[in-house]
Amino acid sequence: xxLLSLFEKNPLSxxxxxxxxxLALLYLARHQAHRMVRSFTRxxxxxxxxxxxxLLLTESKLRQRNREVLLAAGAGEIEKELEREFQRVDAxxxxxxxxxxxxxxSMSDLITRIDEDYRQSTEAPPSPPAxxxxxxxxxxxxxxxxxxxxxxxxxxxxxxxxxxxxxDDYRKSSQRRHSLLNKMMPxxxxxxxxxxxxxxxxxxxxERSELITAKMDEYEKIRLGTDEAERRLSSSSLxxxxxxxxxxxxxxxxxxxxxxxxxLPMSEMVGGGSYIGSFKVSDVAxxxxxxxxxxxxxxxxxxxxxxxxxxxxGQLDDRxxxxxxxxxxxxxxxxxxxxxxxxxxxxxxxxxxxxxxxSLSGVEAxxxxxxxxxxxxxxxxxxxxLPFALTFVAIPLESFIxxxxxxxxxxxxxLLRTTAFLLRLTGNLINHSGKAIIALYDLAIFPAIWIExxxxxxxxxxxxxxxxxxxxx
Numbered sequence: 001x002x003l004l005s006l007f008e009k010n011p012l013s014x015x016x017x018x019x020x021x022x023l024a025l026l027y028l029a030r031h032q033a034h035r036m037v038r039s040f041t042r043x044x045x046x047x048x049x050x051x052x053x054x055l056l057l058t059e060s061k062l063r064q065r066n067r068e069v070l071l072a073a074g075a076g077e078i079e080k081e082l083e084r085e086f087q088r089v090d091a092x093x094x095x096x097x098x099x100x101x102x103x104x105x106s107m108s109d110l111i112t113r114i115d116e117d118y119r120q121s122t123e124a125p126p127s128p129p130a131x132x133x134x135x136x137x138x139x140x141x142x143x144x145x146x147x148x149x150x151x152x153x154x155x156x157x158x159x160x161x162x163x164x165x166x167x168d169d170y171r172k173s174s175q176r177r178h179s180l181l182n183k184m185m186p187x188x189x190x191x192x193x194x195x196x197x198x199x200x201x202x203x204x205x206x207e208r209s210e211l212i213t214a215k216m217d218e219y220e221k222i223r224l225g226t227d228e229a230e231r232r233l234s235s236s237s238l239x240x241x242x243x244x245x246x247x248x249x250x251x252x253x254x255x256x257x258x259x260x261x262x263x264l265p266m267s268e269m270v271g272g273g274s275y276i277g278s279f280k281v282s283d284v285a286x287x288x289x290x291x292x293x294x295x296x297x298x299x300x301x302x303x304x305x306x307x308x309x310x311x312x313x314g315q316l317d318d319r320x321x322x323x324x325x326x327x328x329x330x331x332x333x334x335x336x337x338x339x340x341x342x343x344x345x346x347x348x349x350x351x352x353x354x355x356x357x358x359s360l361s362g363v364e365a366x367x368x369x370x371x372x373x374x375x376x377x378x379x380x381x382x383x384x385x386l387p388f389a390l391t392f393v394a395i396p397l398e399s400f401i402x403x404x405x406x407x408x409x410x411x412x413x414x415l416l417r418t419t420a421f422l423l424r425l426t427g428n429l430i431n432h433s434g435k436a437i438i439a440l441y442d443l444a445i446f447p448a449i450w451i452e453x454x455x456x457x458x459x460x461x462x463x464x465x466x467x468x469x470x471x472x473x
Contacts, residue, residue, distance in 0.1 A: 026445045027448035045434075048430065056417070069406070073402065075219065079219070085208060085212050100198075237402075237407065258387070262339055264349055265345035269285075289338070292335065296332040336388060339387060347375065
């Protein structure tokens with residue numbers, strides 16, 4: 001019985017032979033298979049490592065670029081703040097210290113007047129009692145004929161008159177002195193106010209100087225490119241990004257409300273059945289009006305030099321800039337008036353639609369229904385105020401644009417580092433996967449490998465058992 005007839009009768013008997021043939025083929029192709037697996041895994045691993053290295057180099061360049069941009073932006077911001085502080089100091093010096101000679105002269109005059117009044121208000125001492133010695137001398141004279149008593153009586157009368165006159169003079173002197181002291185009070189107050197004003201000015205300048213010193217230290221750190229300055233600027237930029245983003249979201253909510261106010265009446269003006277693509281013409285028109293209002297608000301803020309998004313507008317001369325302020329404000333005011341009228345139309349259209357629904361449904365409107373103007377007036381005020389409120393979007397928009405550069409750079413750097421890590425991890429996994437595949441390959445043909453090892457060791461044992469050759473002298 002041939003081998004083929006045996007396989008036809010019992011197909012399962014050929015599987016061991018096929019397995020043996022397969023193992024033999026795998027054993028014969030072992031080295032080629034190992035090289036192929038090593039080559040593929042090495043190529044994939046090295047490609048991924050190169051890609052990861054390229055991403056890390058790109059991330060390093062991006063981080064360096066972000067650092068340069070961040071430090072440059074921080075230095076520019078500090079320069080602007082220092083310029084504003086110097087302008088304030090200059091204004092204070094021109095307003096107060098420029099008139100310091102007048103202050104000094106005024107204070108000198110006041111001090112002179114106070115000194116003169118003080119000298120004049122000094123208390124005059126009473127005359128010394130020289131008459132006491134004369135009375136004592138007269139009293140020692142013997143009183144034989146009563147003449148001494150008369151003399152003493154006359155002296156007493158004279159002394160009484162002199163005492164009364166001296167007391168009158170003393171009272172007048174005290175009254176004049178008190179009058180002079182009383183006149184000194186306003187002068188004292190004026191001098192005190194002048195000194196207090198000068199003190200406030202000096203304290204204000206001292207505070208400004210401390211602030212300028214702190215800003216200069218910060219500016220020096222930024223110029224040196226320290227890590228502390230970079231961290232502080234990054235934190236500040238991210239904070240500005242988050243805050244301006246929140247304000248932008250609020251502004252978008254206001255724009256949506258504004259859109260809903262004017263979308264319905266715009267359908268009556270431009271037709272509600274016309275479409276541009278898949279969008280209604282009325283919706284597009286309402287959106288264009290809102291965008292034009294925002295643009296006018298941006299131009300108005302730029303012309304007022306509150307924002308600096310368009311350097312061309314900021315470089316215009318003052319005359320042209322004032323014209324631009326009036327033009328943008330007039331257009332914005334006109335659009336606000338149009339929106340207010342559209343809000344009024346919206347209320348009328350909504351009332352007409354409500355009446356039409358009632359007539360179609362056969363329900364009569366309630367008699368004596370109270371109609372109020374409050375919703376209409378409220379919508380008109382809202383339609384007039386919202387365009388001006390959207391004008392201030394320019395301020396957070398500027399902060400958002402400036403801080404987004406740093407936020408996007410940090411996000412890209414994080415994504416590049418994460419991608420590089422994942423690529424290196426994948427490359428290592430592929431490299432170790434190749435070793436695992438080779439180990440599994442050898443495990444599948446381990447009987448052949450075991451036989452090969454035995455055959456390789458056999459000649460060595462044979463040579464070790466052969467007797468040593470005799471050495472003939």
